[in-house]
Amino acid sequence: MPAARDDGARGARLSRQTLGQRFAAYRLHHRQMLAAGFERLRRYPLATLMTVMVIGIALALPAGTLVLVSNAKSVSGTWQGAARISLFLKQNLSDSAVQQLADSVRAHAGVASVKVITASQSLAEFRQHSGFGDTLSLLGSNPLPAVLVIRPTNDYTTPVAAQQLGHELGVLPQVAEVRMDIQWLRRLQAMLDILHRAVLIIALLLALAVVLIVGNTIRLEIENRRTEIEVSKLMGATDAFIRRPFLYHGAWYGLAGGVMAWILVLIALLLMAGPVAHLASLYGSRFSLSGLGFEGSLVLLVSGIALGWLGSWVAVARHLRAIEPT
Amino acid sequence: MIQFSEVSKRYAGGNEALASVSFNIEHGEMVFLTGPSGAGKSTLLKLLALIERPSRGQIIVNGQNLGGIRRGQIPHYRRKVGMIFQDHKLLHDRPVFDNVALPLIIAGVAYQDIPKRVSAALELVGLAHKERALPVMLSTGEQQRVGIARAVISRPPILIADEPTGNLDPDLSFEVMQLFRRLNQVGITVLVASHDHNLIRRLGQRVLSLRAGRVVAPELQGDAHAGRA
Numbered sequence: 001m002p003a004a005r006d007d008g009a010r011g012a013r014l015s016r017q018t019l020g021q022r023f024a025a026y027r028l029h030h031r032q033m034l035a036a037g038f039e040r041l042r043r044y045p046l047a048t049l050m051t052v053m054v055i056g057i058a059l060a061l062p063a064g065t066l067v068l069v070s071n072a073k074s075v076s077g078t079w080q081g082a083a084r085i086s087l088f089l090k091q092n093l094s095d096s097a098v099q100q101l102a103d104s105v106r107a108h109a110g111v112a113s114v115k116v117i118t119a120s121q122s123l124a125e126f127r128q129h130s131g132f133g134d135t136l137s138l139l140g141s142n143p144l145p146a147v148l149v150i151r152p153t154n155d156y157t158t159p160v161a162a163q164q165l166g167h168e169l170g171v172l173p174q175v176a177e178v179r180m181d182i183q184w185l186r187r188l189q190a191m192l193d194i195l196h197r198a199v200l201i202i203a204l205l206l207a208l209a210v211v212l213i214v215g216n217t218i219r220l221e222i223e224n225r226r227t228e229i230e231v232s233k234l235m236g237a238t239d240a241f242i243r244r245p246f247l248y249h250g251a252w253y254g255l256a257g258g259v260m261a262w263i264l265v266l267i268a269l270l271l272m273a274g275p276v277a278h279l280a281s282l283y284g285s286r287f288s289l290s291g292l293g294f295e296g297s298l299v300l301l302v303s304g305i306a307l308g309w310l311g312s313w314v315a316v317a318r319h320l321r322a323i324e325p326t
Numbered sequence: 327m328i329q330f331s332e333v334s335k336r337y338a339g340g341n342e343a344l345a346s347v348s349f350n351i352e353h354g355e356m357v358f359l360t361g362p363s364g365a366g367k368s369t370l371l372k373l374l375a376l377i378e379r380p381s382r383g384q385i386i387v388n389g390q391n392l393g394g395i396r397r398g399q400i401p402h403y404r405r406k407v408g409m410i411f412q413d414h415k416l417l418h419d420r421p422v423f424d425n426v427a428l429p430l431i432i433a434g435v436a437y438q439d440i441p442k443r444v445s446a447a448l449e450l451v452g453l454a455h456k457e458r459a460l461p462v463m464l465s466t467g468e469q470q471r472v473g474i475a476r477a478v479i480s481r482p483p484i485l486i487a488d489e490p491t492g493n494l495d496p497d498l499s500f501e502v503m504q505l506f507r508r509l510n511q512v513g514i515t516v517l518v519a520s521h522d523h524n525l526i527r528r529l530g531q532r533v534l535s536l537r538a539g540r541v542v543a544p545e546l547q548g549d550a551h552a553g554r555a
């Protein structure tokens with residue numbers, strides 16, 4: 001009884017379907033398109049794997065590099081031994097004056113410990129290490145100054161804070177020169193900042209690449225399903241209805257690419273864990289590489305899905321309207 | 327139900343496919359559209375399906391002026407016009423069930439109602455047991471009947487068919503036309519384009535003849551419909 005006797009009966013039968021039922025059907029269609037999109041990926045496993053691999057590599061490159069950069073930043077930001085400040089004192093300060101100065105410096109909130117190296121200790125040390133001892137004795141008087149080696153408290157170990165502490169101590173009248181071995185650390189951090197920025201730019205370009213890859217794959221898919229699109233339009237399908245399966249298809253590609261990227265980053269980190277542990281042990285550190293973490297993994301997967309979705313949007317916007325029944 | 331007033335259609339190539347065509351089809355009528363190849367039959371049906379737009383004139387379907395239907399509203403209009411094609415336009419990678427269910431899924435019909443309605447539609451065309459078959463496993467006549475089941479499943483008030491028996495032998499053709507006749511008898515307005523004069527004569531319905539884009543002798547066999555309208 002698909003045919004109706006007249007319009008009145010037809011209208012009555014149509015309106016029997018409530019808005020809730022309609023919405024349920026709509027949601028079901030979404031779920032089915034989600035499943036159908038996945039089915040399409042499974043149907044051509046090799047082609048799908050290749051596309052997913054390309055997306056995965058494009059996502060893994062920036063993700064992996066960002067992980068490395070942030071590891072390097074966290075290492076350089078908390079490098080304990082590196083933030084050491086040496087105060088070279090003026091000549092002809094008596095040993096007791098040096099001790100007095102050391103005590104007052106020790107009282108500073110940013111100073112954890114002060115090691116005093118008197119002028120004669122400096123000389124002895126120099127003699128021992130340099131082998132120029134005899135030359136020095138020719139000079140008659142000791143040319144080396146007394147030195148205060150300061151280890152900042154934890155709050156003052158970052159390059160910026162240590163730099164500030166150095167400035168404060170440098171203005172003391174007894175101090176001839178401040179030497180900080182954090183200069184290289186600051187340069188390293190500046191370089192890491194540049195690297196970080198560069199990786200972000202490359203990430204943007206690779207994101208564009210992912211959009212284009214997915215867009216092109218979906219374009220081919222649209223071409224393959226031309227008849228289906230035409231027939232659906234003849235049966236009264238809206239643009240949104242026709243778009244839906246392609247958008248889900250693209251999102252699946254993005255998600256699969258994201259998972260692939262996650263695995264690639266994991267493998268790369270595992271491969272690097274050994275050498276990094278070795279390097280850390282040389283510095284007496286127990287540092288180990290941290291991975292993407294929960295948040296990073298989430299960002300990676302969500303970006304994959306979003307880029308896949310965007311890629312199919314581009315393809316769909318460009319090609320779907322052009323397909324009209326004739 | 328279907329009213330053409332001074333409708334002309336000129337294709338981009340400069341061909342005048344329809345020239346000032348006027349006619350009126352009443353609600354519940356069954357009409358054959360005939361004429362030699364190139365007369366403009368397909369063009370006329372495409373105007374009704376909003377696949378093409380007229381260059382001039384006005385078309386009113388079910389009280390609605392087609393000229394006032396914007397692109398975004400076309401899908402909703404098409405759901406009320408069942409369409410049947412000479413080449414069936416079935417999806418060959420889907421079983422019969424999916425093909426017939428397509429208009430319901432597009433219209434967002436509740437899923438629990440779909441199997442029932444697909445069965446009823448397939449039963450109507452005599453293919454109740456073929457739900458799981460793929461179209462390629464069916465004969466041409468059966469494929470066309472699947473196309474008809476798909477066209478009527480959403481219970482459209484109007485059915486248009488372009489050469490639905492073009493690929494069928496005379497017996498099958500007659501069967502398909504009988505099916506249209508039965509659908510017409512339950513209240514659907516039917517417009518069938520065909521150049522098979524013998525068949526049309528056997529069915530004895532109103533005939534609209536086109537020649538080079540113009541209506542000729544519109545009521546050639548008008549008696550048949552006069553009794554019914």
Ligand SMILES: Nc1ncnc2c1ncn2[C@@H]1O[C@H](COP(=O)(O)OP(=O)(O)O)[C@@H](O)[C@H]1O
Binds near residue numbers: 341343365
């Ligand atoms: N898309 C088109 N572009 C240009 N000319 C067309 C197009 N479609 C049909 N025609 C022309 O319009 C005329 C009518 O064609 P058609 O409606 O297909 O006739 P019929 O279906 O009766 O054979 C023919 O001359 C045909 O060449």
Ligand SMILES: [Mg+2]
Binds near residue numbers: 367368369488
């Ligand atoms: Mg034709």
